[in-house]
Amino acid sequence: MKPKPFDYVRAETLDEALDALARHGADARILAGGQSQVAMLNFRLIETEVLIDITRIEALDYIRIENGALEIGAATRQSDLKDWPGLAEKVPMLHAALPFIGHVQTRNRGTVCGSIAHSDPSSELPLCLAVLEGEVVLRSKRAERTLKAADFQLEMLTTARAPDEMITAVRFPLGDASAGHAFDEMNRRRGDFAIVSLAAVARQDSVRLGVGGVAGTPKVRNWSELRTGDIDEALNAFAWELGGHDDIHGTARYRRELVRRLGRQVIEEARSCRR
Amino acid sequence: MPQIGRNERVRVSLTLDGKKVSGLAEPRMLLSDFLRQQLSAGAVHVGCEHGVCGACTIRVDGRAVRSCLMFAVQAQGCDIETAAGLAGEDGELDALQKAFRKNHALQCGYCTPGILMSVTSFLDSNPDAGEDELKDMLGGHLCRCTGYVGIMRAVLEYAAARRA
Amino acid sequence: MLSASARFTDDMPLRAGTLHAAVLRSPHAHAEIVSIDTTAAEAREGVVAVLTGADVKDVTTPFLIVVKEPMDQWCLAVDRVRFTGEAVAVVVAQDRYIAEDAVDDIAVVYKPLPAVISPLDAAKDGAPLVHEAVGRNVVSVREFTYGDPDRAFAEADHHVDLTIDYPRNSQTPLEGYVVVADYNRQDGVYDILSNFQGPFTVHPVMARALCVPGSRLRMRTAPFSGGGFGVKQAIFPYVVMCAVAARKVGRPVKWVEDRLEHLTAAIAAPNRVVRVEAAATKDGRVTALRYDQLDDYGAYLRPPMPGPLYRQHGVMTGPYDIPNMAITNRLVMTNKTPSGMVRGFGGPQSFYALERVMHRVAEVAGLDRLEVIRKNLVPADAFPYRACGGALLDSGNYQKAVDIAVGKGKLAALMKRRDAARKEGRLYGIGMAAVSDPAQSNMGYLSTIQTAEERKKSGHKGGNISFATVNMEPLGAISVTADSIPQGQGHATVLAQIVADQLGVPPDRITVNTEHDTHKDPWSIATGNYSCRFSSATAVACHKAAVEIRAKLARIAAQRLNVKAADIDFADGMVFARNNPGNALKLHRVAGVAHWQPGELPEGMEPGMRATGVWAPPELEPPNDQDQINTSLTYGFVFDFCGVEIDRDTGQVRIDKYVTMHDSGTILNPLLKDGQTYGAFAWGVGCALMEEFVYGPKGEFLSGTFADYLPPTIHEVPEPELYHLETPTTLTPLGAKGGAEGNVMSTPVCLANAVCDALGLENINLPMTPAKISALIHGEEPARPDTSTDKAGAGADRSRALTGQGSHTVPAAPEQVWAALIDADRLAAVIPGCHELELVGENEYRALVTLGVGPVSGRFKARVKLSDMKPPDAVTLSGDLAGPLGASSGSGRVRLTGVAGGTRVDYDYEVEITGRVAAIGGRMLDGAAGVVINQFFRRLTKRIHGADKTGDAGQLPFWRRLARKLGFGG
Ligand code: FES
């Protein structure tokens, strides 16, 4: 299991990376943490002419608060975010979700933005981005633009990123202090890709639930008023809308079952930690 | 900005277990292969090449990572540690290795070097880690022989000794 | 090993000029190989040779097999592939990277054939044949009767009947296969370094395939192996493959199996369908068993298959005293990876059936389960006990073992815990299992597959020979070599200990070398590491050798110390008169006499200080005329019980408590023995809950990664409570039995019994995945709230092809849409990633397409056919794709309906995807198929919508621009 040949570019600054992208466009791929991408290259599931390594661009390795959002640069490792002292308070959802991502050994290398760029339907970070209505900052030599999660995530493994663009940062809105957050997922082995992952934000009168692993991208539902007695019905409708698919780890029906059952649990948990 | 063509073999220099070494690699060469084949790092084992088994785990600049998910060229200038660096020059096992031996934490030994690297890296940054956290860390490794019982015992014993 | 200087096969030094191999494998479960074009691969820089079936056919013969049927297997497929992952060609190149590039260059044209996957289907009349020349898939049937089972069933109060479908799994060692082959033209010797673990019954098989006498096939092993579990027996086709390649290129060839190859194509324990029946009295005494076993060996019968079907034969009654038994053994071939040796070797399958049926007997008779087990166990005063199938249960006290486990393991408290949990509405169950743990196989067990008549003709086979050598050098250094080929069980430690005990030196003074070299070390067909043969075989041979050395030393010392040899003792490196320890000599001096002063040795003693112990226990007799066979030398006993809780929401099984009791005779080294138990238990948990090689209906392999085939991590494996009883066997001087396989057999069924107890189920099959449990406990699904007819996503399970349906509205009249579908040019523009499309027949096209989802995409050759055309209402599109990522075939029906604003296009499709992408990407396959099909319709919509506006040749694929230049096409 060895990758096909490719040219390697180690960008030391963002401009260098953007130059290389402008030159190679769709023939190039960005290499960040590589925890999914290198495995796929090894399997020869993906191939590329050029690999642009951005892990050494120091300017992209940051976590900061700006304009009411937590902004995370493209070279920032998942472990660094997980260990960032203010996380539980600033974005409690990320604090809840990060331990579910792979293992410490993959978080040590895997980046936050890389996971969002990869857009695996079962991944935790794209789900957090969707449910928190975060943003993705895309840069090319031409311009910079910012996309809302819903506009960025198109299909499984497919995003709105143009071939000459790269993600330079993602932004998660700071949690509103009164809201409750909960995250859970079901997998057959801890640390594996989720069969279904769920993230709930409960506010005084509304509930927002995001579900990963069932459709091609994370799907989010908002209920302005959801009485306890109506939760089952609401989740059932949502589950059926998501549909689901069969794979060797679970059937479509099982996925819907998890949406109904774990959905209720995360909503209740989120409500219980409202302040 | 370093650029390396697909057919170019470039010299990659790094620190391996405290010694400055170098070898030739083309861009696509996996770090695991580079360490084993070019630098004779026999303590890097390869069990899956897709990041799941943990056998290839090494420390890169202190952090435990999968060497099968990195390219050799990415390790230029890095400080790489493998399990071979644990024992003393005279072959004397270090405390973690001794704990592994005492608790029969290995059988075939194929998973062992990777686990040792995860343990030292994790405890360096989480010296007070409790049983649950240690278990989470070990969750990133597959062992087909031991059923993990001896491994957990050895790691707990070692962690306690380090704290003492 | 800990000092990281361990040398595994892949670490061993290579001769200069060694080349590296990569294997091209079949994406189809069953296909004819129409052609193989290796030109591009051979032309690639760095490639030295490409070998295919034609090359191996020239220089090898097919592997010998146990059953006399025409089922030829070569190391590379010849004319036909019979399982997904079968080796089709091998590239030999400068390095592995280049070799893999060249594998992708090889163009194979396959003609897919119907495949048969389920053993039950394969056994039916009219099923597709895996080996046409045989004329059927069930290649061996044997019926056995012991006692009078019919009468026992007729007289029984209870008749319990279960059908078990035991899945395919393997302990998948962390290190894969490694072979380094060299061929020495001068002396005609193939020199192989590999992590082959035996049994060496396979050595003559390889030598014969290579058309050389055994002495010209030198097999060597490295000091360490990264786990074996039986699995490394099945490396042998690759040994032959690399040997042939090395001979062809005239240089050493190294091949390292990768994980995808291992999971896809190495080996699996045979899956088995068993109908098991028990006859029981009112009070729970089981009087007869009836087994109908259909064991699935996949595409080829590789020696020593069908071992798993017969290895337990003598002990199919387990630890119980059951006098009557009927067995039907059927051996079936299917289009799956060949089965082979995996730890437990038929035991997990056999004991799953037996212990499930014992559980059911108790339920049906309304009795306590423990009571039923106790009542049927062989009584303590009955040993040695001859089981009706022929096993000689050498020793034991099963009742006592159960009592200890129940007492110390606190079964009563566990019962209370279950009651309390149930009161709270939780799903909690208790399971039990009792099994025999056989060790050291009788090499004649497999001849039970022949009738007594046939055996007479071919000669009676039996026995199990082992060797170990102890050597003392002139200055007293002691070394040991042995034939056990350890895979990490710590054999060296035990051997050192055995010799140390005899010679009175500390174990660390003894050097043990367990590398093996058939050119230098003694070996037998039994040599190797399997069937727990170490403690009762190799260890005994070593003990015999050590005893011989001790006796020799004692005689030399006696002469010099003027005492009788019987009065000599050994301790602390000294040899001395027992009654007068001051009258002593240094051990190394005594040994030195045999080297330096041969003239002074006692009468008749040979010089030198080396002894080889040979051990061949007489109890391993060939099967008798009644087909009774003592399948193993010793039989340990394992009794387990456990408590499990099932999460009502997720269906996840959590092991709350697990108790396991072992009687493995004398324990040679407690730490090592417990290590084996923990390891076996972990794999048992994996088999029970997680591990399975999954195939799609057409034989597409779906578990090619460690994220799909799931070995448990530390989170899933609790620490079991261990208890021991030591009833030494009288059959070996050390009193030890095997002990490394017990929980592999007891744990899966113990957990299954607990889950059945928790859920009130009559039966369940493994693995007990959350999705499977959910389907059992969650009843009917809450209805879909709206009444829409859209059925998308209502999928049931993965036992079918990928299907889907959908609907798009296209803003054009049905006739226009129709025209776009049937017109070659327009179709080319609609098919995603189409580079070339050529008409090859009426409504039949050949195309070159790049397909995929996001970054995952590949080039495929496609064939598309339109049929069943009802212009402008409906058409069926069918076809297939093939490329390095895999192959696919499928069909879809498209229906066009005129609606306000255009045409509604409804479609449903069914596709099968096989090969690499299915093995790796299973998690996203269903979704990805939907995405690609959606791309098609999106393009169709866009194309028709904007048909008249697109005239920009720059946007058109190259071939269309060309066609335009040439004056035809749009
Ligand atoms: S070899 Fe790298 S994780 Fe398995």
Ligand code: FES
């Ligand atoms: S000791 Fe063999 S895999 Fe862990």
